[in-house]
Amino acid sequence: MFTLAACGAKTNKSGSQNNDTQNNTADTDKNTSENTSDSDSSSESQSSEEANDTLSRVRKAGKIIVGTSADYAPYEFHTIIDGKDTIVGFDIEIAKEIAKDLGVELEIQDMSFDGLLQALNSDKVDFVIAGMTPNEERKKSVDFTDIYYTAQQGVMVRAEDKDKYKTIEDLKGKKVGAQSTTIQEGIVKEQMPESQLVSLTKIPDLVMELLNKKVEAIVVELPVAKGYVANNGKLAISDIKVQDDTGGSAIAVKKGNPELVELMNNTLKRLQEDGSIDRFVAEANEMNVVEN
Helix, strand or coil, X not given: CHHHHHHHHHCXXXXXXXXXXXXXXXXXXXXXXXXHXXXXXXXXXXXXXXXXXHHHHHHHHCEEEEEECCEECCCEEEEEECCEEEEECHHHHHHHHHHHHHCCEEEEEXXXXXXXXXXXXXXXXCEECCCCCCCHHHXXXXXXXXXXXXXXXXXXXXXXXXXXXXXXHHHCCCEEEEECCCHHHHHHHHHCCCCEEEEECCHHHHHHHHHCCCCCEEEXXXXXXXXXXXXCCCEEECCCCCCCCCCCECCEEECCCHHHHHHHHHHHHHHHHCCHHHHHHHHHHXXXXXXX
């Protein structure tokens, strides 16, 4: 490189050799810098794509990590199996089928519902299944699969107060509970504006607040309410009706993973068509009643 620059300098007029040599050296450095920059940019782009490719990471690791909030029977909940605390529920059965179709093991990470999407986007989990509704706000930060289950919303009260609270108007000025950052929290805010919202991260904590008369009602999905009512005679499902256009539950995946979403949709379609999801729901409901 420098030899070529020196030979070229000898053919120039006197006094120009040093300047030309410097110019050639500068051009060489510039080209080297540009090539290095292009290479670094390409490497960074490739690394970024690989970092965002959840499916490649999962296949390389041989396992897929699901994030959930196991306080939401029959979707996901804790129970004792063979003397061990185990997370079960129909969401978990769906997650197992997804892992099986991908040919990898399933690892379950249990956390608060309001931390699930943050965990997903920071790659602490590979997908989220937790009875989550794909509303527009959530779609800004993550992608979703097709809807795999649809449930109505309900209002749970103390059994002794079932006749007392029959309409939304009956809850004016009363404390109404809902899980933080959920569709149910939005229902209380929008449809019960004259009630006092009490938001907690865990459903069992809300139920305790209800039983201890710290709140007068809880807005929750009917399958969840039915599970609690079946296990506790002090609870009841109110006749209160709320508008329900939430659209059902879907699986959340980090943005930029269309292939993974497609594979999950294929699994969900299979489970819906062969009746597996209905069976998973029935089994989870039965287990919830028996174990609790």
